[in-house]
Amino acid sequence: MTRHAHQMQRHTVVLREIEVLRSERLTPHMQRVVFGGAALRGFLSASPDDHVKLFFPNPQGQLALPTSGQGRLEFPEGVEPSPMRDYTPRRYDDEFNELTVDFVLHGDGPASAWAEQAKPGQHIGAGGPRGSFVVANDFDHYVMIGDETALPAIGRWLEELPYGVRATVLVEIPGSADRQMLESRAQVELTWFERNNQDAATSQLLEHALERLPTPAGDTFWWIAAESSRARRMRQHLSDDRGVPKEWVRATGYWKAGGSDEEA
Numbered sequence: 672m673t674r675h676a677h678q679m680q681r682h683t684v685v686l687r688e689i690e691v692l693r694s695e696r697l698t699p700h701m702q703r704v705v706f707g708g709a710a711l712r713g714f715l716s717a718s719p720d721d722h723v724k725l726f727f728p729n730p731q732g733q734l735a736l737p738t739s740g741q742g743r744l745e746f747p748e749g750v751e752p753s754p755m756r757d758y759t760p761r762r763y764d765d766e767f768n769e770l771t772v773d774f775v776l777h778g779d780g781p782a783s784a785w786a787e788q789a790k791p792g793q794h795i796g797a798g799g800p801r802g803s804f805v806v807a808n809d810f811d812h813y814v815m816i817g818d819e820t821a822l823p824a825i826g827r828w829l830e831e832l833p834y835g836v837r838a839t840v841l842v843e844i845p846g847s848a849d850r851q852m853l854e855s856r857a858q859v860e861l862t863w864f865e866r867n868n869q870d871a872a873t874s875q876l877l878e879h880a881l882e883r884l885p886t887p888a889g890d891t892f893w894w895i896a897a898e899s900s901r902a903r904r905m906r907q908h909l910s911d912d913r914g915v916p917k918e919w920v921r922a923t924g925y926w927k928a929g930g931s932d933e934e935a
């Protein structure tokens with residue numbers, strides 16, 4: 672059997688209207704929102720690396736949701752479309768039909784602003800996941816590196832890793848109060864890096880930690896999620912300076928400094 676074969680699963684895109692059931696401040700910069708509603712039934716997320724597109728009320732306070740026509744999103748005419756942003760399904764509980772999403776409160780942007788005020792009974796839209804990249808589960812070691820936007824994916828991944836797997840985790844957060852309790856059956860070595868007022872886009876804490884990190888013994892999968900140019904530089908370090916095969920790295924820009932993350 673081929674070693675380290677990742678799987679790409681495609682799902683039929685479902686657009687849903689979902690309802691806030693609960694909302695709580697996990698840490699100073701993270702709001703946990705739990706969604707429910709009949710439309711959520713059948714929600715499927717095969718990988719911690721998945722994302723859903725969430726649609727928030729437009730500046731007029733309306734939820735102007737698209738329909739999925741001809742493989743692309745079509746918004747209703749004559750109203751400003753709902754802004755959409757990518758979020759990780761932190762957990763889906765199919766028994767209770769509850770989807771948990773952890774939102775970073777970074778102070779700016781429709782998603783962050785909405786999450787800060789989220790209350791039971793409010794509705795937003797959710798599309799997807801469209802696909803799941805399922806990382807091979809037969810690596811000797813997993814290295815996960817990310818800023819606070821990656822924490823939902825990392826937290827979920829650690830919960831899903833089986834007993835005996837080894838993982839090294841480097842997480843950058845705004846300050847010490849933003850640390851979270853992360854559970855895992857795996858053998859995890861986790862280090863928190865606190866920015867303490869440094870800018871999230873220009874901090875180099877993760878880059879320096881990665882440069883100092885010895886390559887673990889055995890076959891290692893590297894997962895990176897952070898601000899786009901930072902994620903790209905860390906991927907480059909792995910390929911150029913360490914010769915890590917590109918199939919053993921997944922580096923994703925989770926947000927872009929100085930611009931909205933809205934896609935066309």
Ligand SMILES: Cc1cc2nc3c(=O)[nH]c(=O)nc-3n(C[C@H](O)[C@H](O)[C@H](O)COP(=O)(O)OP(=O)(O)OC[C@H]3O[C@@H](n4cnc5c(N)ncnc54)[C@H](O)[C@@H]3O)c2cc1C
Nearest residue numbers: 722758759775777780781782783926927928929930931932
């Ligand atoms: C696959 C994927 C999964 C993701 N999962 C999550 C998740 O589970 N939780 C989560 O919180 N985020 C997640 N993100 C990141 C999230 O989509 C972006 O941070 C998004 O830009 C937030 O939208 P916004 O409306 O709050 O801000 P935007 O309108 O997009 O941006 C407004 C301003 O804020 C800046 N900005 C955006 N995000 C940040 C940030 N995190 N820190 C500092 N400045 C920022 C932008 O540069 C811009 O100047 C994910 C992204 C991807 C691609």
